[in-house]
Amino acid sequence: MTAPLHEDRPAGPGRALPDTQQGMRRRNLARVLHAVRAEGPLSRAAVASRIGLTRAAVSTLVDELIRSGLLEELGPERPGRVGRPGSALALSGRGPAGIGAEIGVDHLAVCAVDLRGTTRSRAIRQGLNRGRSPGPVLAELTELIRRVVAEAEGEGLWPAGLAVAVPGLVARDARTVVRAPNLDWHDTDLGDLLPADLPLTVDNEANFGALAELWLGDGTPRDFLHVSAEIGIGAAVVVDGGLLRGTRGFAGELGHVPVQPDGPGCACGGRGCLEQYAGEEAVLRAAGLEPDEDRVGLLAGRAAEGDEDVRRALRDAGTALGVALTGAVNLLDPESVVLGGELSGLAPWLLPSLRDELARRTAGPACPVSVSRLGPQGPLLGAAHSVVRAVLDDPATVAERA
Amino acid sequence: MTAPLHEDRPAGPGRALPDTQQGMRRRNLARVLHAVRAEGPLSRAAVASRIGLTRAAVSTLVDELIRSGLLEELGPERPGRVGRPGSALALSGRGPAGIGAEIGVDHLAVCAVDLRGTTRSRAIRQGLNRGRSPGPVLAELTELIRRVVAEAEGEGLWPAGLAVAVPGLVARDARTVVRAPNLDWHDTDLGDLLPADLPLTVDNEANFGALAELWLGDGTPRDFLHVSAEIGIGAAVVVDGGLLRGTRGFAGELGHVPVQPDGPGCACGGRGCLEQYAGEEAVLRAAGLEPDEDRVGLLAGRAAEGDEDVRRALRDAGTALGVALTGAVNLLDPESVVLGGELSGLAPWLLPSLRDELARRTAGPACPVSVSRLGPQGPLLGAAHSVVRAVLDDPATVAERA
DNA sequence: GCTATTTCGTCATGCCGATTTACAAATTAG
DNA sequence: CTAATTTGTAAATCGGCATGACGAAATAGC
Numbered sequence: 001m002t003a004p005l006h007e008d009r010p011a012g013p014g015r016a017l018p019d020t021q022q023g024m025r026r027r028n029l030a031r032v033l034h035a036v037r038a039e040g041p042l043s044r045a046a047v048a049s050r051i052g053l054t055r056a057a058v059s060t061l062v063d064e065l066i067r068s069g070l071l072e073e074l075g076p077e078r079p080g081r082v083g084r085p086g087s088a089l090a091l092s093g094r095g096p097a098g099i100g101a102e103i104g105v106d107h108l109a110v111c112a113v114d115l116r117g118t119t120r121s122r123a124i125r126q127g128l129n130r131g132r133s134p135g136p137v138l139a140e141l142t143e144l145i146r147r148v149v150a151e152a153e154g155e156g157l158w159p160a161g162l163a164v165a166v167p168g169l170v171a172r173d174a175r176t177v178v179r180a181p182n183l184d185w186h187d188t189d190l191g192d193l194l195p196a197d198l199p200l201t202v203d204n205e206a207n208f209g210a211l212a213e214l215w216l217g218d219g220t221p222r223d224f225l226h227v228s229a230e231i232g233i234g235a236a237v238v239v240d241g242g243l244l245r246g247t248r249g250f251a252g253e254l255g256h257v258p259v260q261p262d263g264p265g266c267a268c269g270g271r272g273c274l275e276q277y278a279g280e281e282a283v284l285r286a287a288g289l290e291p292d293e294d295r296v297g298l299l300a301g302r303a304a305e306g307d308e309d310v311r312r313a314l315r316d317a318g319t320a321l322g323v324a325l326t327g328a329v330n331l332l333d334p335e336s337v338v339l340g341g342e343l344s345g346l347a348p349w350l351l352p353s354l355r356d357e358l359a360r361r362t363a364g365p366a367c368p369v370s371v372s373r374l375g376p377q378g379p380l381l382g383a384a385h386s387v388v389r390a391v392l393d394d395p396a397t398v399a400e401r402a
Numbered sequence: 403m404t405a406p407l408h409e410d411r412p413a414g415p416g417r418a419l420p421d422t423q424q425g426m427r428r429r430n431l432a433r434v435l436h437a438v439r440a441e442g443p444l445s446r447a448a449v450a451s452r453i454g455l456t457r458a459a460v461s462t463l464v465d466e467l468i469r470s471g472l473l474e475e476l477g478p479e480r481p482g483r484v485g486r487p488g489s490a491l492a493l494s495g496r497g498p499a500g501i502g503a504e505i506g507v508d509h510l511a512v513c514a515v516d517l518r519g520t521t522r523s524r525a526i527r528q529g530l531n532r533g534r535s536p537g538p539v540l541a542e543l544t545e546l547i548r549r550v551v552a553e554a555e556g557e558g559l560w561p562a563g564l565a566v567a568v569p570g571l572v573a574r575d576a577r578t579v580v581r582a583p584n585l586d587w588h589d590t591d592l593g594d595l596l597p598a599d600l601p602l603t604v605d606n607e608a609n610f611g612a613l614a615e616l617w618l619g620d621g622t623p624r625d626f627l628h629v630s631a632e633i634g635i636g637a638a639v640v641v642d643g644g645l646l647r648g649t650r651g652f653a654g655e656l657g658h659v660p661v662q663p664d665g666p667g668c669a670c671g672g673r674g675c676l677e678q679y680a681g682e683e684a685v686l687r688a689a690g691l692e693p694d695e696d697r698v699g700l701l702a703g704r705a706a707e708g709d710e711d712v713r714r715a716l717r718d719a720g721t722a723l724g725v726a727l728t729g730a731v732n733l734l735d736p737e738s739v740v741l742g743g744e745l746s747g748l749a750p751w752l753l754p755s756l757r758d759e760l761a762r763r764t765a766g767p768a769c770p771v772s773v774s775r776l777g778p779q780g781p782l783l784g785a786a787h788s789v790v791r792a793v794l795d796d797p798a799t800v801a802e803r804a
Numbered sequence: 805g806c807t808a809t810t811t812c813g814t815c816a817t818g819c820c821g822a823t824t825t826a827c828a829a830a831t832t833a834g
Numbered sequence: 835c836t837a838a839t840t841t842g843t844a845a846a847t848c849g850g851c852a853t854g855a856c857g858a859a860a861t862a863g864c
Binding site for chain 1: 421422423426429430433454455623625637639641646647648649650651652653654655656657658659660661662663669670671672673725726728729730732733734735736737762763764765
């Protein structure tokens with residue numbers, strides 16, 4: 001017994017279930033599903049060895065999952081190995097679907113993702129939402145949702161839930177937008193204005209972006225810092241494959257980390273916050289540009305053209321980001337830092353100075369900084385996938401519907 | 403179904419066990435124990451209602467735990483309520499004991515804690531360890547351990563494990579001290595030099611201090627930042643009742659968070675790290691004092707006497723701490739910040755400026771800052787309790803020994 | 805004081821779910 | 835073509851919790 005004595009934070013899917021036989025069954029259903037999801041088509045025997053149950057037990061679990069429409073039998077495998085070939089199992093492409101939606105400053109987007117993680121339907125509507133009241137915007141969004149759901153149903157899917165990404169702070173009830181500065185929304189309960197026939201989850205777009213990064217990659221890293229920028233600079237902290245939300249749900253406010261303790265005052269009451277150096281408005285001002293509508297696009301365009309003022313502004317922003325991230329990295333020791341969301345478009349001009357600063361301030365190898373492959377569509381995908389994950393984490397809750 | 407769809411990080415004791423019937427049994431044994439620990443003497447029926455099992459099931463679990471020597475029957479309760487009184491159950495005072503040890507710069511300490519959490523035996527040896535090689539120090543420590551274990555055994559306890567708190571970085575194997583600057587130890591495997599008959603865990607003293615704060619209080623908060631100071635400044639991040647360790651186990655390096663990006667250079671390669679403003683050496687220098695042996699005591703003494711230079715140095719250190727903590731609080735949104743370890747002795751002079759700075763930089767109510775009740779003995783208690791927690795989290799592993 | 809009521813702990817029974825054991829089916833190795 | 839190997843399923847078994855009933859020990863009401 002030399003293993004670590006105390007498990008600090010054991011984790012795994014569906015652990016909120018009671019420790020009774022039904023709970024055990026439900027967790028084992030989830031484990032079968034996760035094994036199949038993680039390692040492609042798998043035979044019953046392969047699943048059994050992966051999750052530590054016997055073939056017989058897995059057989060009954062698989063039967064139940066097939067009857068529920070969550071698993072599909074692909075037919076016999078054709079391998080070169082000795083012995084009877086197994087029958088390949090895969091997540092169903094005709095079962096529940098996760099509906100993801102995104103409310104952006106300049107667009108609305110909706111998509112449907114099946115259990116396998118492939119996007120089966122999508123709809124986008126360009127148009128500025130800044131300052132529009134929630135009612136009309138959500139009416140438009142509802143329209144898009146109806147279209148996407150209809151298309152998904154046409155392919156044999158049924159919607160298991162709706163997750164909405166918003167550019168702002170969301171209360172812990174996962175329904176109410178506390179503050180969305182870009183939209184000028186305050187204390188709005190989206191549940192009242194969206195289809196009531198779907199279970200609803202609302203969350204910050206940065207959080208969903210981080211979850212997308214976590215779920216759509218190769219499974220590593222499980223500990224990272226996901227930085228994205230809206231009007232301010234938000235970060236999501238992923239620890240051991242889960243989102244760190246904080247007591248009030250406000251974790252990740254990287255924009256108000258002090259970078260220059262006696263710098264210019266900030267709306268938050270502090271001085272020299274990162275936002276004053278690397279926030280959208282600050283960078284535009286430093287570059288000598290007027291606040292425009294497509295702000296990020298404008299910056300990226302000018303920088304690509306070679307505008308030296310813009311490039312310098314972005315370099316300086318990268319340096320400031322590096323200072324703030326040095327603090328965060330020292331505190332959290334993440335495996336990596338990922339630049340996501342709108343920031344990914346500016347990465348070519350931010351990254352060099354950011355990496356420099358981080359390396360300069362680190363003894364030994366610096367924390368690697370990468371750019372999200374998903375870019376601006378991370379939040380939408382993360383939202384849709386969060387619904388899918390919920391199904392995979394506890395298949396019993398949706399099995400009845402099938 | 404309006405509950406949050408996805409559980410980000412479900413947690414609980416002993417969740418690494420397989421989802422089989424034996425695993426279920428083991429987890430339920432742990433849940434009984436935790437219920438009794440958390441809510442004092444409890445009848446079988448009370449436990450059953452707490453953990454959601456039936457009285458019959460709890461009866462068999464309790465029988466097993468009593469046979470193993472982990473629970474004790476105190477006899478019939480004498481309540482004013484109607485109905486047959488239950489038989490009160492309590493954690494055993496004659497079962498397994500957690501042995502905690504601390505290697506400090508100027509002392510060695512060992513204690514034994516029983517399942518109830520009361521310290522049953524202790525031994526301290528004053529004497530400077532700075533620069534001494536590990537061999538002799540650990541020989542002395544072994545001697546203390548033998549004494550404490552013998553005394554505990556005299557009271558009917560048997561040692562379930564040994565946890566050692568060291569002032570330095572510990573590798574993830576929980577045995578090897580990577581770097582302990584105060585002792586001048588490097589890459590030392592303590593397992594080779596300590597009693598081999600006890601399961602061993604080694605960890606940083608700041609981590610154990612934070613765990614003590616978590617376990618010995620009233621159970622709240624479960625999310626906080628525990629700041630302690632050795633030669634540098636270490637912090638431990640507690641999230642949802644568990645320690646955040648980081649990929650390499652280096653999380654919590656608050657001392658190297660930049661507070662003044664163009665400040666003086668630091669050994670870590672950075673500039674203006676917190677350590678340059680609030681580290682022990684920096685404060686001594688700022689106060690115009692020579693590095694003495696009992697550094698903290700010296701500072702506290704002078705400050706109490708009214709030495710204005712010392713007080714100013716501590717005020718400034720508090721301000722710098724406030725800047726660094728502003729960043730940490732923005733990133734993590736903890737419920738509170740706790741000053742522990744040696745820092746608690748200096749709190750009266752650090753706190754005012756620290757709180758000021760934090761409040762100045764925060765919109766809305768600032769994160770509350772408190773001082774650990776445990777003070778300098780937190781790490782030792784945390785170490786001993788970590789062994790006890792391991793037993794409570796999985797009683798089956800030790801039950802055989804009884 | 806006596807009885808009804810309430811609660812506790814335990815026992816016998818049953819159910820659920822995973823394991824064990826056995827076997828037929830389907831493939832490869834020789 | 836036979837032996838070996840692996841898969842999937844069926845029957846029997848076992849472990850563990852739930853259910854329901856019961857005696858025990860207290861209070862409440864008469």
